[in-house]
Amino acid sequence: MNAREALRAGGREIYANKFRSALSFTAVSVGVASLLYTMAQTRGMQETLEKNLELMGPGRMTVEKKRNYKSKGLSLGLTYSDAKALRRELPDLFMVEPRSAYSLRLIHGRISIDGVNTAGTTVDFRRRDWVYKLRGRFLNEWDVEHRARVVVMVEPGIWIKKPFWAKFWGEDDPYDAFAKRHDLLGAQIRLQDSVFTVIGVLTPPPRDKDPRWDSWNTPNALVPITAFQQSFSRYAENPDAVDEIRIDTGSERTLSSRRKQIEAILKRRHRGEEDFEIKDQREEIESEMENMRKYVKAGLALGIVALLAGGIGIMNVTLATIFARVREIGIRRAIGAGRSDILAQFLLEAAMLGGAGGVAGVGLGLGGVKWLSGLGGSRDLAQVTWIHCAEVIVLAALVSAAFALIPAYGASRLDPVEALKAE
Numbered sequence: 001m002n003a004r005e006a007l008r009a010g011g012r013e014i015y016a017n018k019f020r021s022a023l024s025f026t027a028v029s030v031g032v033a034s035l036l037y038t039m040a041q042t043r044g045m046q047e048t049l050e051k052n053l054e055l056m057g058p059g060r061m062t063v064e065k066k067r068n069y070k071s072k073g074l075s076l077g078l079t080y081s082d083a084k085a086l087r088r089e090l091p092d093l094f095m096v097e098p099r100s101a102y103s104l105r106l107i108h109g110r111i112s113i114d115g116v117n118t119a120g121t122t123v124d125f126r127r128r129d130w131v132y133k134l135r136g137r138f139l140n141e142w143d144v145e146h147r148a149r150v151v152v153m154v155e156p157g158i159w160i161k162k163p164f165w166a167k168f169w170g171e172d173d174p175y176d177a178f179a180k181r182h183d184l185l186g187a188q189i190r191l192q193d194s195v196f197t198v199i200g201v202l203t204p205p206p207r208d209k210d211p212r213w214d215s216w217n218t219p220n221a222l223v224p225i226t227a228f229q230q231s232f233s234r235y236a237e238n239p240d241a242v243d244e245i246r247i248d249t250g251s252e253r254t255l256s257s258r259r260k261q262i263e264a265i266l267k268r269r270h271r272g273e274e275d276f277e278i279k280d281q282r283e284e285i286e287s288e289m290e291n292m293r294k295y296v297k298a299g300l301a302l303g304i305v306a307l308l309a310g311g312i313g314i315m316n317v318t319l320a321t322i323f324a325r326v327r328e329i330g331i332r333r334a335i336g337a338g339r340s341d342i343l344a345q346f347l348l349e350a351a352m353l354g355g356a357g358g359v360a361g362v363g364l365g366l367g368g369v370k371w372l373s374g375l376g377g378s379r380d381l382a383q384v385t386w387i388h389c390a391e392v393i394v395l396a397a398l399v400s401a402a403f404a405l406i407p408a409y410g411a412s413r414l415d416p417v418e419a420l421k422a423e
């Protein structure tokens with residue numbers, strides 16, 4: 001029997017047992033869809049991780065105030081002076097960005113908005129995580145040195161395709177609604193009681209395309225750290241205090257050695273008090289991604305179980321088919337068909353059924369990926385490639401053929417004379 005005739009015979013047998021075949025077909029398609037979704041999730045997480053690591057830099061760490069630390073009264077805490085000392089003693093550091101933030105009231109004309117996230121920073125802000133388009137200019141060294149009352153406003157991100165949950169989230173917060181309606185470049189605004197001139201406007205990428213891990217934590221307004229401390233120091237116990245110092249050594253190879261040096265410098269400046277902690281942001285992201293991989297592995301396990309269940313179903317279909325076609329097998333053997341022909345026929349039928357289930361599973365999986373991406377606005381779902389689709393279809397066909405191997409081998413070993421006597 002040639003391949004074309006074998007395919008026709010397989011198709012006729014599958015069609016003749018529609019209900020029985022449909023059960024196995026469904027199990028295989030569900031397994032394939034689950035595997036395809038898992039591939040999309042894995043690929044999406046890998047792309048997200050790579051983009052974040054590229055944006056944040058190879059030697060990224062953050063110095064923060066240690067939580068629940070009881071001071072001995074020797075240290076002034078984490079300060080802007082600490083950041084300047086690190087820059088002075090370790091001049092090869094690629095980035096040293098002190099940062100503090102408060103929620104302040106913004107006043108423009110007759111409009112007053114509370115809760116505007118305002119951050120004090122330096123020119124090093126733009127060395128890492130820079131995804132913005134800039135109109136006007138950014139902060140410079142002169143602004144920081146002379147406590148200039150200038151501010152760079154950050155526009156709210158928009159959606160290219162608004163996810164399902166965002167449609168029911170409600171209206172934009174007051175600042176977002178205000179920023180969308182007013183071009184503040186060159187205008188004077190008040191932050192609390194201090195007047196600032198808007199020298200620049202930053203536009204972030206669309207929210208569903210923003211590659212940053214912590215894009216939700218973007219400030220609404222950026223001012224020089226010195227002007228921030230001068231204008232809003234009454235909100236802090238120490239006028240020179242900062243919330244954190246973001247550092248990038250410039251190379252992953254120097255991360256460990258520079259971390260020890262930074263720790264030694266800060267211990268000396270804090271008079272022995274370890275009221276700070278140094279966090280490796282790359283490790284934090286990779287740890288979070290590892291937690292997400294656990295869910296992906298669970299999805300992979302479910303897909304494999306469903307695929308195996310489909311394979312078992314196909315084994316049952318093959319066994320039932322063999323019992324119903326024993327006489328046919330005897331006739332084919334009597335007119336010259338070899339054992340390999342019988343084996344190949346039943347394996348081909350099983351592979352056809354599994355392949356058809358794989359094609360349906362690909363359609364189901366692609367539809368699920370597209371629907372879930374729109375539903376959740378997830379950046380961790382990547383579009384699967386045609387290679388992935390081909391792989392899961394071939395896998396479904398191979399698994400089905402593998403499960404059909406034992407009953408097909410048994411059919412090929414039937415004695416022709418005994419098979420012809422079967423009713």
